[in-house]
Amino acid sequence: MIIQVRNLHKSFGSLEVLKEINCTIEEREVACVIGPSGSGKSTFLRCLNLLEEITRGNVIVNGNDLTDPQTDLNHVRTEVGMVFQQFNLFPHRTVMENLTLAPMKVRKESKEQAGEKALQLLEKVGLQEKADVYPDKLSGGQKQRVAIARALAMNPKVMLFDEPTSALDPELVGEVLAVMKDLAKEGMTMVVVTHEMGFAREVADRVIFMDQGKFVEENTPAQLFTNPAHERTRLFLNKIL
Amino acid sequence: MAQGLDIDWTYAIDAIPLLLEGAKLTVVITFFGLIIGFVIGVLTGLARGSDNKLIKGIATGYVEVIRGTPIMVQALYIYFAIPQLLGVDIPSLNASIAAIAINSGAYIAEVVRGSVQSIDRGQVEAGRSLGLSRIQTFYHVVWPQAFKRMIPPLGNQFIISLKDTSLLAVIGVGELTRQGQIAVANNFRAFEIWTAVGVIYLAITLSLTFVLRRMERRLNVR
Numbered sequence: 001m002i003i004q005v006r007n008l009h010k011s012f013g014s015l016e017v018l019k020e021i022n023c024t025i026e027e028r029e030v031a032c033v034i035g036p037s038g039s040g041k042s043t044f045l046r047c048l049n050l051l052e053e054i055t056r057g058n059v060i061v062n063g064n065d066l067t068d069p070q071t072d073l074n075h076v077r078t079e080v081g082m083v084f085q086q087f088n089l090f091p092h093r094t095v096m097e098n099l100t101l102a103p104m105k106v107r108k109e110s111k112e113q114a115g116e117k118a119l120q121l122l123e124k125v126g127l128q129e130k131a132d133v134y135p136d137k138l139s140g141g142q143k144q145r146v147a148i149a150r151a152l153a154m155n156p157k158v159m160l161f162d163e164p165t166s167a168l169d170p171e172l173v174g175e176v177l178a179v180m181k182d183l184a185k186e187g188m189t190m191v192v193v194t195h196e197m198g199f200a201r202e203v204a205d206r207v208i209f210m211d212q213g214k215f216v217e218e219n220t221p222a223q224l225f226t227n228p229a230h231e232r233t234r235l236f237l238n239k240i241l
Numbered sequence: 242m243a244q245g246l247d248i249d250w251t252y253a254i255d256a257i258p259l260l261l262e263g264a265k266l267t268v269v270i271t272f273f274g275l276i277i278g279f280v281i282g283v284l285t286g287l288a289r290g291s292d293n294k295l296i297k298g299i300a301t302g303y304v305e306v307i308r309g310t311p312i313m314v315q316a317l318y319i320y321f322a323i324p325q326l327l328g329v330d331i332p333s334l335n336a337s338i339a340a341i342a343i344n345s346g347a348y349i350a351e352v353v354r355g356s357v358q359s360i361d362r363g364q365v366e367a368g369r370s371l372g373l374s375r376i377q378t379f380y381h382v383v384w385p386q387a388f389k390r391m392i393p394p395l396g397n398q399f400i401i402s403l404k405d406t407s408l409l410a411v412i413g414v415g416e417l418t419r420q421g422q423i424a425v426a427n428n429f430r431a432f433e434i435w436t437a438v439g440v441i442y443l444a445i446t447l448s449l450t451f452v453l454r455r456m457e458r459r460l461n462v463r
Contacts, residue, residue, distance in 0.1 A: 051366050078372030088367035092385045101381060102371035147367075154371060 002027050002158050002189050003048060008057035010043055010213075017043050019213040021057070025158070028187045032200035032221075035210035036236060041193040044210065045160050048191065049080045062157055078106055081151030085163040087143040089135040095122065095146050096131040099153045107154070114153070121149040125179050141172030145179050158189040165196055197241060201225055209233045252430040253437040260434075263420030264441050270334070270416060271403045274341025278402070279395075281342060282349025289354045300350065307347035313408045316340040320412040333414040340409065345402045352394045356387040389460050396453035400446050407442075417441060 003025040010018035017040045025031055033041045046052040047059055050066045050073055059066045064076045090098050099118035103109040109117075122128040125145040135143055144164055151159060161180065165173040177199050184190055184203045194200060200207050201221045208218040209228070217230045225241075228234045288300035307315070320336040331339075360383050368378030407418035421438040425431050 049370055051370060074369075074372050074374050077370055080370070082367075082370035084363060084367065086361075086363050088361075088363040090364065090367070090382055090386075092389070102368075102373055105377050105381065106372045151371070 001025060002062055003191070004058075004060040005048075006058040006060070008044075008047060008059060009055045010040075010047060010052060011055045017213050018047070018055075021215055023208070023215060023218075025189060025191060027157075027189055029205050030184045030188075030190045030192065030203055031206045031208060032204040033191065033193045033208045033210060034195070034197070034200060034236075035216075039210040040213040041210050042162050045162050045191060045193050048160055049077050049082055051082070074106070078102070078154050079157045081154060081156035081159040083144070083147050083151055083159065083161045083164045085166050087135075087140070087147045087167070089143055089147055089150070091135050094132050094134055095127070095138070098135070098146060099150050102150075103153050118149070118153060121152050122146075124152075124182075125149045126175075139172060140168045141175045144168065144176045148176075148179055148183070152183075158191065159183065161190065161192040161194070163193050163195065165194070195240070197225070209236065211236070248432060249430070250433055252428050253433040256424040256428075256434055256437060259420050259424055260417060260437055260441060263415055263417035264445065266334070266414065267403070267406050267416040267442075268445065270337045270341055270406050270409065270414070271399075274338045274406075275345055275399055275402055277338070277342035278345030278349055281346030283353050285346060285350035286353025286357065289350060290357065304347045304350050307344055312340065312344045312405050313411055315344055316409055316412050319343075333409075333412050336412055337406065337409045337414045337416070340412075341402050341406060344405065345398055348398050348401075349395065352391055352398065353387075355394075356390040357383060359390060360386050392453065392457045392460065396450065396457075399449060399453070403446060403449065404442065 001024040003023075005021055005023045008018055008021040009016065021044060033044065035041050043052055047054055048061065050059070054067050057067075061076055062079055064071045066073065066076065089095075090101065093101065096115065096118055099121060100109075100111065100114035103114040103117065104111065107114075119128055119131065122131055125148060127142060127145055127149070130138060130142065130146070135146070138146065148159075148164075164180070165176050168176065173196070177196060180190070180192070180199070181203055192199075192204070204221050206218055207221045207224045209216045209224065209230075209232075211232050217224065217228060217233045219229070224233065225237065228237060285300045285303060288296045289304070291297045291300070316336065319339050320331060320333060324330050364382050364386065365378055368382040369375070373381065406416050409416055410419035410422060413419070417438060421434055424434045428434070
């Protein structure tokens with residue numbers, strides 16, 4: 001397993017947003033996390049690379065316990081790619097520079113080395129001709145594809161997606177999901193917080209339903225979507241499907 | 242009622258070498274004062290956002306004291322009060338530069354703090370999630386974007402500080418306003434001399450504005 005979560009609790013002040021979460025993510029697995037807004041999906045995901053501090057419990061990524069003060073978090077994060085709802089591209093840098101910054105500064109790759117890999121990744125997401133433009137010249141879908149390529153530039157072992165299509169115009173969702181599907185086919189380990197039930201059904205190995213800070217139910221998409229075990233899952237699915 | 246004198250610009254023209262000497266000093270004080278003030282401002286501005294309570298407290302105290310007292314009092318303090326306490330004389334030019342530096346530093350600190358805080362948290366998260374350290378994220382991601390936002394308010398502060406140097410006449414440094422006073426004392430031609438002084442200040446501030454605007458435009462194109 002690449003990610004192991006043990007008895008994870010997370011509170012913001014007195015508000016407990018994650019309650020006793022246990023889960024493992026296996027290599028090459030695609031896990032989709034669904035649930036109503038405020039259920040703690042994004043917070044859960046952000047605990048996996050410690051963008052959110054963990055109140056209690058352990059998150060072990062690739063053998064490194066994130067809560068251990070000895071752990072080199074910067075190093076662990078190089079192995080965990082993250083894609084954000086709001087893209088978070090660096091607006092003062094070109095697409096190419098967005099992709100090469102971390103490989104050059106963290107991995108000490110040469111400009112040529114990082115540039116070559118960046119071009120390959122841009123080709124993969126279909127945007128090689130945008131290498132030299134600034135992010136504000138891109139559509140939302142293009143931005144998110146660049147953000148995916150930027151995360152991939154560090155050769156991560158696992159990719160986290162935090163509602164990657166929620167900020168997109170409906171007609172741009174498809175191009176981002178297509179890139180994510182390709183990635184899943186290549187065997188990338190992925191944890192995806194999403195509202196795209198079609199994607200979850202088609203691509204996920206496992207779907208996790210969260211509500212009120214807990215994992216209510218997890219199962220294969222076929223089982224979970226057609227035959228949910230819990231009433232809350234059924235109610236949620238009824239509302240959105 | 243006293244009859245007005247005829248305006249005679251030759252008095253102003255005759256005073257120009259004296260006034261330009263003052264203008265030179267005004268520029269020197271502003272230039273060095275602002276360079277030091279910028280360094281103080283950046284350090285203080287970042288310290289204001291620090292998690293360390295002591296560092297934050299010192300920085301906040303400095304900003305509040307300087308913003309809460311007039312620059313003229315600060316200049317008098319540096320030039321007269323501190324030497325009395327320490328028993329050493331501070332040359333008026335050094336005291337002038339120090340006054341501009343310390344005063345502008347407090348305002349620049351607020352500009353720096355505001356600009357840095359205005360950068361979306363997602364930018365930091367993106368940098369950190371890629372494995373960049375806190376310092377790398379600040380240097381490569383936050384600062385370049387924050388700096389761009391700083392330029393208009395910094396330009397404002399530069400112009401204010403330049404004009405504030407006129408108050409340094411009280412500690413006897415021979416900057417432009419002081420030279421104006423001397424010229425008027427010699428020939429009593431207040432209208433001509435103060436007009437000339439005003440025009441020289443305007444020429445300096447407009448040049449500064451021009452430079453800042455070009456800088457802003459260049460950074461906006463990126």
